[in-house]
Amino acid sequence: DAKTTQPNSMESNEEEPVHLPCNHSTISGTDYIHWYRQLPSQGPEYVIHGLTSNVNNRMASLAIAEDRKSSTLILHRATLRDAAVYYCILRDSYSGNTPLVFGKGTRLSVIA
Amino acid sequence: KAGVTQTPRYLIKTRGQQVTLSCSPISGHRSVSWYQQTPGQGLQFLFEYFSETQRNKGNFPGRFSGRQFSNSRSEMNVSTLELGDSALYLCASSLAVGVLTEKLFFGSGTQLSVL
Numbered sequence: 001d002a003k004t005t006q007p008n009s010m011e012s013n014e015e016e017p018v019h020l021p022c023n024h025s026t027i028s029g030t031d032y033i034h035w036y037r038q039l040p041s042q043g044p045e046y047v048i049h050g051l052t053s054n055v056n057n058r059m060a061s062l063a064i065a066e067d068r069k070s071s072t073l074i075l076h077r078a079t080l081r082d083a084a085v086y087y088c089i090l091r092d093s094y095s096g097n098t099p100l101v102f103g104k105g106t107r108l109s110v111i112a
Numbered sequence: 113k114a115g116v117t118q119t120p121r122y123l124i125k126t127r128g129q130q131v132t133l134s135c136s137p138i139s140g141h142r143s144v145s146w147y148q149q150t151p152g153q154g155l156q157f158l159f160e161y162f163s164e165t166q167r168n169k170g171n172f173p174g175r176f177s178g179r180q181f182s183n184s185r186s187e188m189n190v191s192t193l194e195l196g197d198s199a200l201y202l203c204a205s206s207l208a209v210g211v212l213t214e215k216l217f218f219g220s221g222t223q224l225s226v227l
Binding site: 041099 | 170204215
C-alpha cells in the first residue's frame with residue numbers, strides 16, 4: 001500500500017482556518033485520498049475524499065497538489081469540536097473494497 | 113437513521129477466556145469490517161464480511177474470527193484471550209455495492225480489557 005506521512009500534532013486557535021498536510025509521494029494513479037477523523041472516545045468518521053480535483057463539503061475542503069504527491073485538508077473555521085486525530089489514507093480504486101490502512105494521523109488541538 | 117451499534121461498550125475478561133462482540137450495521141448496509149485499536153499499534157484491520165462471506169482478512173492469528181448473519185449483523189470472537197488483546201474493537205459498515213471509494217461508518221467501539 002502506498003504510504004502517507006502526516007505531522008504528529010498541530011495546534012490551532014478557535015475560529016481560525018486549519019491546514020492539515022499529508023504527503024503521499026508514492027501515490028498511484030488509481031489511489032483515492034481519503035480523510036477520516038477520530039474524536040475522543042468515538043470511532044473514526046469520514047471527512048472527505050478526492051482523486052485529482054479539489055473537493056469541498058460541509059465539513060472541510062481537500063486541496064490536492066497537481067502532481068498528487070501531497071494534499072491538504074482545510075478546516076475553514078476550527079471549533080473546539082474539531083479537536084481530533086485526523087487520518088489521511090490512500091485507497092486503491094481498482095482493488096475492490098480494500099480495507100482502510102490507518103497511519104498515526106495528526107492530533108489537532110484547538111485552543112479557545 | 114440509526115448509526116452503527118456495538119455491544120457491549122465495555123468488557124473485562126481474564127486471560128484464557130473467550131469473548132464475543134456484536135455489531136449492528138446501518139440499515140441497508142451489507143458490508144461490515146472490524147478494526148482493532150491499541151495505543152501502540154494504532155488502528156489495524158481485522159476482517160471484512162459482505163453478504164455473510166469473509167471478503168478480506170488482516171494479519172491476525174486464528175484466535176480472531178468473525179461471522180455475519182443474513183440480516184448483516186456481525187459478531188467477532190476472540191478465543192484464548194491474551195493480555196495483548198486489550199484494545200478498542202471497532203466495527204464499520206458500508207453499502208459496498210460497487211462504489212469503490214465509498215465511505216465507512218464506524219461505531220463507538222467495544223473497549224476490551226484482559227486481566
